[in-house]
Amino acid sequence: MLSYLAKRLAGFVPLLLGISFVSFLVMAMAPGTPVDLMTDLNPKASPEARERLEKFYGLDQPLYVQYGLWLGRIVQGDLGTSFSRDRRPVLDKIAEALPITLFLNVLDLALILGLAIPIGIYSAARQYSLVDRATTVFVFIGFAMPSFWVALLAMMLFGEQLGWLPISGLRSLDYDSMSALGQIGDRVRHLILPVGIAALTGLAGLSRYMRSSMLEVLRQDYIQTARAKGLSETVVVYRHALRNALLPVVTILGLSIPGLIGGSVIAETIFAIPGMGRLFYTSVLMRDYPVVMGITLIGAVLTLLGNLLADLMYVAVDPRLRKR
Amino acid sequence: MLRRLLRNPLAAAGGLIVLALFAAAAGAPWLAPYDPSDFDAAYVLDGPSVRHLLGTDGLGRDVLSRMLFGARVSLMVGFVSVGIASLVGVTLGAVAGYFRGVVDTVLMRFVDVMLTFPTFFLILAVIAYLDASIWNIMLVIGLTSWMGVCRLVRAEVLSLRERDFLVAAEALGMKPSRVILRHALPNAMAPVFVAGILGVAGAILVESALSFLGIGVQPPQPSWGNILTEGKSTLGVAWWLSVCPGLAILITVLGYNLLGEGLRDVLDPRLRAR
Amino acid sequence: MSKVSTVSDVSDVRGTNGKRLLDVRGLATAFDTSEGIVRAVDGVDFHVGEGETVALVGESGCGKSVTALSILRLVQAPAGRIVAGRIELAGVNLLELPEAEMRKVRGAKIAMIFQEPMTSLNPVLTVGYQIAEAVRLHRGLSKREAWKEAVRVLDLVEIPDAAERAAGYPHQLSGGMRQRVMIAMALSCDPRLLIADEPTTALDVTIQAQILELLDSLRARLGMALLLITHDLGVVAERAERVLVMYAGRVIEEGPVDRVFAEPHHPYTRGLLRSVPRLGRERAPLATIPGVVPKLNALPAGCRFRDRCDAAVAECASVDPALEPLGEGRRVACIVATRRGGLES
Numbered sequence A: 001m002l003s004y005l006a007k008r009l010a011g012f013v014p015l016l017l018g019i020s021f022v023s024f025l026v027m028a029m030a031p032g033t034p035v036d037l038m039t040d041l042n043p044k045a046s047p048e049a050r051e052r053l054e055k056f057y058g059l060d061q062p063l064y065v066q067y068g069l070w071l072g073r074i075v076q077g078d079l080g081t082s083f084s085r086d087r088r089p090v091l092d093k094i095a096e097a098l099p100i101t102l103f104l105n106v107l108d109l110a111l112i113l114g115l116a117i118p119i120g121i122y123s124a125a126r127q128y129s130l131v132d133r134a135t136t137v138f139v140f141i142g143f144a145m146p147s148f149w150v151a152l153l154a155m156m157l158f159g160e161q162l163g164w165l166p167i168s169g170l171r172s173l174d175y176d177s178m179s180a181l182g183q184i185g186d187r188v189r190h191l192i193l194p195v196g197i198a199a200l201t202g203l204a205g206l207s208r209y210m211r212s213s214m215l216e217v218l219r220q221d222y223i224q225t226a227r228a229k230g231l232s233e234t235v236v237v238y239r240h241a242l243r244n245a246l247l248p249v250v251t252i253l254g255l256s257i258p259g260l261i262g263g264s265v266i267a268e269t270i271f272a273i274p275g276m277g278r279l280f281y282t283s284v285l286m287r288d289y290p291v292v293m294g295i296t297l298i299g300a301v302l303t304l305l306g307n308l309l310a311d312l313m314y315v316a317v318d319p320r321l322r323k324r
Numbered sequence B: 001m002l003r004r005l006l007r008n009p010l011a012a013a014g015g016l017i018v019l020a021l022f023a024a025a026a027g028a029p030w031l032a033p034y035d036p037s038d039f040d041a042a043y044v045l046d047g048p049s050v051r052h053l054l055g056t057d058g059l060g061r062d063v064l065s066r067m068l069f070g071a072r073v074s075l076m077v078g079f080v081s082v083g084i085a086s087l088v089g090v091t092l093g094a095v096a097g098y099f100r101g102v103v104d105t106v107l108m109r110f111v112d113v114m115l116t117f118p119t120f121f122l123i124l125a126v127i128a129y130l131d132a133s134i135w136n137i138m139l140v141i142g143l144t145s146w147m148g149v150c151r152l153v154r155a156e157v158l159s160l161r162e163r164d165f166l167v168a169a170e171a172l173g174m175k176p177s178r179v180i181l182r183h184a185l186p187n188a189m190a191p192v193f194v195a196g197i198l199g200v201a202g203a204i205l206v207e208s209a210l211s212f213l214g215i216g217v218q219p220p221q222p223s224w225g226n227i228l229t230e231g232k233s234t235l236g237v238a239w240w241l242s243v244c245p246g247l248a249i250l251i252t253v254l255g256y257n258l259l260g261e262g263l264r265d266v267l268d269p270r271l272r273a274r
Numbered sequence C: 001m002s003k004v005s006t007v008s009d010v011s012d013v014r015g016t017n018g019k020r021l022l023d024v025r026g027l028a029t030a031f032d033t034s035e036g037i038v039r040a041v042d043g044v045d046f047h048v049g050e051g052e053t054v055a056l057v058g059e060s061g062c063g064k065s066v067t068a069l070s071i072l073r074l075v076q077a078p079a080g081r082i083v084a085g086r087i088e089l090a091g092v093n094l095l096e097l098p099e100a101e102m103r104k105v106r107g108a109k110i111a112m113i114f115q116e117p118m119t120s121l122n123p124v125l126t127v128g129y130q131i132a133e134a135v136r137l138h139r140g141l142s143k144r145e146a147w148k149e150a151v152r153v154l155d156l157v158e159i160p161d162a163a164e165r166a167a168g169y170p171h172q173l174s175g176g177m178r179q180r181v182m183i184a185m186a187l188s189c190d191p192r193l194l195i196a197d198e199p200t201t202a203l204d205v206t207i208q209a210q211i212l213e214l215l216d217s218l219r220a221r222l223g224m225a226l227l228l229i230t231h232d233l234g235v236v237a238e239r240a241e242r243v244l245v246m247y248a249g250r251v252i253e254e255g256p257v258d259r260v261f262a263e264p265h266h267p268y269t270r271g272l273l274r275s276v277p278r279l280g281r282e283r284a285p286l287a288t289i290p291g292v293v294p295k296l297n298a299l300p301a302g303c304r305f306r307d308r309c310d311a312a313v314a315e316c317a318s319v320d321p322a323l324e325p326l327g328e329g330r331r332v333a334c335i336v337a338t339r340r341g342g343l344e345s
């Protein structure tokens, strides 16, 4: 198991190098530098000042040198300093935003899995039942629904019209003056819309996937064997079919992590949540290279770790992959 | 085949939606009651009425007309980006499957990298740097969504390579590349086509998200996504600005998805997700 | 032969100690498919006596597996369903049992072994668990005892290191070993009837004989009846007392193996026997019977074997022959054969 882990982690290195290089290249080839941005705002900036600035940011070096320098610093855990006015280390900014995004995504995932798996099982076990048909319709619509639009509608309904839920940020302005219990309640109320909507839109794909995976498994010979033993349908489905049906779902989970991270950008922007997605969005608009690259890299690392986790889960569920 | 497609009511509905969208996009200049950028100053943020069926936006522009012209944007983004993705995917897939060995390994690793990458991050970064324009959007969406097609085509070409008749054809002096073009690609076309239709839906969703975030299609050019942006800023005031474009996106994406899944059932019953 | 025909009324119980364990009457099972309703089993009659070995043979697709699954009521709804007939086990019509009662029959009174040992065991559960599960369910043993029992039956089917194997997973076993596990599982609850659906088709020739030998000796030892579905007429000759020949969803000939093999009545059986170059060899294609099995959703009127039959007469186009007794415990569904048999007697 340990050697497997080591091997997998070693395999990440070229992947990460590839990813960092792609993102570096994209960033470097793009027109418009942060110096442009600053000097645009200040038409009086002299060419010398420009040069000084470029030197300051290392932009006067050839590309591969810039990449090399950047990579060298990364390895030491230094992601550079932000180009934005506050000049804070990128690592600090990310460290602030990352936990929020992680927390939200884990919450989303838990909710999605908690709902999608039972829905998928149920509609597979009762194929063509009313619930199954209703699920299919929901899945098709849910698949087509732009999450930001649903968010907008929910904000309109629960925020503006009914006034039940807050529609931005993670806590109210008067948070500090609340009682401990009130603080918890306030947090939960802020989470309902973003998490609920992410779950709602993520649910469609996964429940459909779970359903077809379950249907596939229910057709297998060993299910016939289990039934021939006289086991009840409940035992057949939950004891014999479920674990087999979860295998491909685990894989899909690993693959869906990039999507989740990408989705954070939209959700966090709409709900004004100070997570990594919003940080990324604002940094992109500001052409804040170091932050953008830092986040991209962290996003890739997270994705790889997610994939690794999914693989480990796979090994845990499937004895065929376990060594004796 | 068409008959089988029509027999599936969901797929037929999807086809109908797609047809209607084509009609709306093509006929936008005639169907639209107003010029999409004309201001009706007396009717700013006016709700749906006989004069403006879907109301007006903050500048007094007719929402229905803007939506009709927005349909052109989604149509174009959908098809052009899928075209780019298919082109890249088919080419790289054929190359990888044909040459095998190192070329294949490198390309497939690259596919892995692209799949691991949070694509939306990449799109966002690139778009912001290239300056948002409809062309850049199409390019970037296309260049970040070819991996599935690439794998499909590669598998098809690989399986063909392993078969005897390619050897036989080569022995007969036929150029193997010709054989690939003649046999493998047509075989792979059905799934690629289905993937393409579903890809159109995906591209439209991404475009609308980008435009909504303000880094997609730029006003005054109307797109469903950027109409929604205004919907957000007038949240409690002008519901029609939020509801209409979102519904349009929903129906469009639904239409392509239904059509795509229906086509898959017809073209390859084995792939059916029951 | 004239003497024998006078005992034709008791002929059905020949070859047994007199009791019918399983009695199937007019069984019909249909599937809804995109090409219409397929009657995979279409009026099947047969019985299995206590402790008897009955072989069920016939071409691929003639409905052997569906018959077996129907007996256990495991035909998958909603596409497939049993549309007519009775299936009596020791006098109880299984088709009328509520599902909960039926579950007490499956595995406990009737057990089944499938064709594909590679896919018949659940890959994510241990071998021992899969056996113990049935034991706990039907014999009410504790977890501990059931596990011991699982190890015991694994030992019974001659799996080396049974205790260790029980804790292992199916993928660690070869095909032959897995089929032994299936047999162990089937025997674990001491069923009265074991249905083995081509238990050796997927195995190596050398292992086939071992598995059959094991199956046969265990059957004799435990005194259960065996319904053996097979393609291999050599196996039938060697192991079975009676044979049922199926064609396109019907039993078209039945009788004691030695009698049927020595003197087949139905033209199809004759063709079947002729197509085997030497008894005891591996199954051979039915090359000597011209034509193909008719589509089960578009059966011709009259006898369903007519088109491929070398003995067909004009009447065969209109009369759908029923399974008629011919004496010596034999029955045949062929008007030509019945007539000849009748003349002889």
Ligand SMILES: Nc1ncnc2c1ncn2[C@@H]1O[C@H](COP(=O)(O)OP(=O)(O)OP(=O)(O)O)[C@@H](O)[C@H]1O
Binding pocket: C031, C032, C033, C038, C040, C058, C059, C060, C061, C062, C063, C064, C065, C066, C067, C079, C080, C296
């Ligand atoms: N689930 C199903 N859906 C539709 N048709 C089915 C189904 N299962 C079986 N059939 C049909 O029933 C017929 C009998 O099938 P069955 O499996 O009983 O054949 P068999 O005699 O066991 O053949 P083999 O020797 O190949 O195992 C086949 O022609 C098949 O088309």
Ligand SMILES: [Mg+2]
Binding pocket: C064, C065, C066, C197
């Ligand atoms: Mg069979």
